[in-house]
Amino acid sequence: MNPEAPTEKLKQLFSQDPFAAKLGIELLEVAPGYAKTRLRLDGSHLNFLGFVHGGTLFGLLDYAFAAASNSHNYSAAAISMSVQFVSAPRPDGLLYAEAREVEKTRKLGLYEMVVREEDGKLICRSDGRVYRIGEPLVEGAKSNSSPLFT
Template identity: 25%
Template sequence: MEDMRQIYENSPFNNFLGIKLEEFEEGSVVYSLKVTPAHLNVNQGVHGGVYFSILDSVMGATIRTVIKQPIVTVNVTINYFAPVENGETMIARANVIQHGKSIMTAEGIIEDSNGRLLAKATGTFKRIRSR
């Protein structure tokens, strides 16, 4: 698990966005992101793509802690519930809800530091098989 944790702590994309790995255990991954002006859209709220990115990342990482193999995203459905502004912190966590032979499904949520639900997603992921 420690080798896998290092992969996620050193993710170039997550580091670019400012996503921090807070918890990494089998079946339980938590990410946080401190909102900066670079995350904002033209309405001064966090861009929906940032919500997507942290949810996709936390769901994928959570599944990978369970199956211990690389995966790719097949589909993600997101519901956005509340805006987030500059300086606030987003906290994302996920759980595996279906584990098949090659397809897995997870649910992810984002909350603010007060526990207010900001967004929820369901993602489908496919195991990458060795050739």
């Protein structure tokens, strides 16, 4: 029996995230070391000043980060994340977040994330580091890479 490549199973698993669902975030793409998400903003994403809440943007970044960092079919937990807010998005805009793996070692991974509006305008950027726990997320599926990263 050939084990399935885990990407589709992982995408299905990541799509069950209750917090992302509550915010309305959609997972568009997952590949080894990469993820792309989308969020249509509405009044529930605003703060008391009428601007998009920083927690909404952080949640969008974090979800893309989580999908990208767990995309090798080995569990990884965030140990640090910093965010730089660049510009305010339109309160009713469409946002896209992308996370890309910059570096991976046996136990650590470094990721860069960005959020952009539909027209490409940069809203915020982030760097995050994960600790690789190493437990398979999808049993019976082959991994996208070795548990012992180089």
